[in-house]
Amino acid sequence: MRLVRHPVLCNYYVTYRCNARCSFCDIWEKPSPYIQLADVEQNLRDLRRLGVNVVDFTGGEPLLHRQIHEFVGLAHDMGFITTLTTNCLLYPKYAERLRGKVDMLHFSLDASEKEVHDRGRGVACFDFVLESIRVAKELGERPDILFTVFRENLADLEVVYREITQPNDLVLIINPAFEYNSVETGEQLTDAELDYLSAFGKKKGVYLNEAFIQLRKDGGNHIAAPVCRAASTTLVISPSNELVLPCYHLGEQKFPINGELHTLYTSGEVQRLAALEGRLPQCEGCTINCYMQPSFAVEVNKYFWQALPSTLKYNFTKGTWKRMLTR
Template sequence: MRLRSKPVLCNYYVTYRCNAKCSFCDIWERPSPYITMEDVARNLHDLKRLGVEVVDFTGGEPLLHRQIDQMLGMAHDMGFITTLTTNAMLYPKLAERLKGKVDMLHFSLDSAHKEEHDRGRGVACYDFVMDSIKIARSLGERPDILFTVFRHNLDQLEEVYEKVILPNKLVLILNPAFEYNNVETGKQLTEEELRYLSEFGKRKQVYLNEGFVQLRLDGGNKTQKPVCKAASTTLVISPENELVLPCYHLGAKSYPIEGRLYDLYRSQEIEELKRQEGRLPACEGCTINCYMQPSFAVELSKYFWKALPSTLKYNYLKGTWKRLM
């Protein structure tokens, strides 16, 4: 049963450029422009009309955009919940300008050991994460640590939790790695490892969407009975100011927005694409977290009930529920 017909989220790619070269991502390999303030202002207005509640300014590395603070401030002032994930290399320089504009600020950290984290990210960024935690806390910000979980770093969770999360009173977000296109992420977590991850997610100051675990145990999205509602829950806007459907990672079609996002998203052609969400051949077995999370939230299913406790827990810890009132 569908609980919500309006889209929930906008993944707004400010640029595909990145100052890191993560081994599990290919976005940084793409040539890319930067979004413009003029387009952002028009699109945010239309996103509000469409009913979107959360805007995730993403990339690439979103802090490479010189006007990222203005965009976040504009979205925040309009009542959107704003989110941003960064490798933290530029955060120390921009922290003052970003203060109070990001509701969910995530610093990526995949290991308690500098060498291992930096190797996975392709650049020396571990020290920037540590410095950024101190700076953010000194400004009264409440950043999270986003830990992308692979088989090879599962044993690092305990140390990150004990040495980084608890002493700094942060939230640890567990982000199980997912496959897409030809990006190599190594062997997938076993059932036993997923069970361990699920138990770890029950600890205080830890967030794990249990729907992610259940979906992996079930073998991912099934095209005959799709869980994924990517196109109807999430708008993806590219740095070229195009609407990308059904999702960034599949990116089957792109439509120039040209100041008409509201009408474009409600057009007959886009409605036809929405009806194909989760049913395309490439959707079989998909577990991409950034589209499954909003998908779980809009339809009554076992994934909705699996995701609900952890979602309530995170929103309570962060206080973001107040922004939705």
């Protein structure tokens, strides 16, 4: 049973450029412009008309855009729940300007040791994460630590939790790594390792969408009976001001927005392509978290019920449910 039939999330790519060189990501390899304020203003108005609740300003590294605080502030003032994830290299510089404008502020950290984390990210950013935590707390912000889990860093979860997130009263978000296109993320987690994550996710101050675990045990999305609702729950806007369908990672087509996002998204051409969500050949076995999270929230099935407890736990902890009530 479908509960919500309009998009709820916008992944707004401010640029594909990045000042890190993560081994598990290829976005930084793409040439890219930067989004423009006039486009953002018009697109946010159309996103509200379409029913979107959450705007995730992403990249690349979103803090490379010198106007990022203006974009986030505008969305926040319009009543959207705002999210932003950063490698922290630039956060201390932008922290004051971002203050109070980001509802879900995520700092990426994938290891408990500086050398290991920096090697995986391709730049020396571990110390910047620790400094960003200090700066954010001084400003009264409540960042989360986003930990992308691979087989090789599984053991680091406990150390990061014990030595970094708990002493600083931060939420630890467990983000199981996913594969897409030709990006290699190493050996997939075994069922025993997935069970370990499930148990870890029940700890105080830890967020793990349990449906992510079940989906991986089920072999990901299956095109014969897709669970992915990427295009009908999530709008993806590129740095070139294009609507990307059915999703960024497996995008088949790009449509210039030209100030008409609402008209474009509701057009027959776009909706026919959106109807192929989860059914394209490359969708078989997909476990991409950024599209599965909203997919699990709009349709009642086993994944909906598995995702619900952790979603309620996180939103209660962060207080974002209050923002939802004022929309």
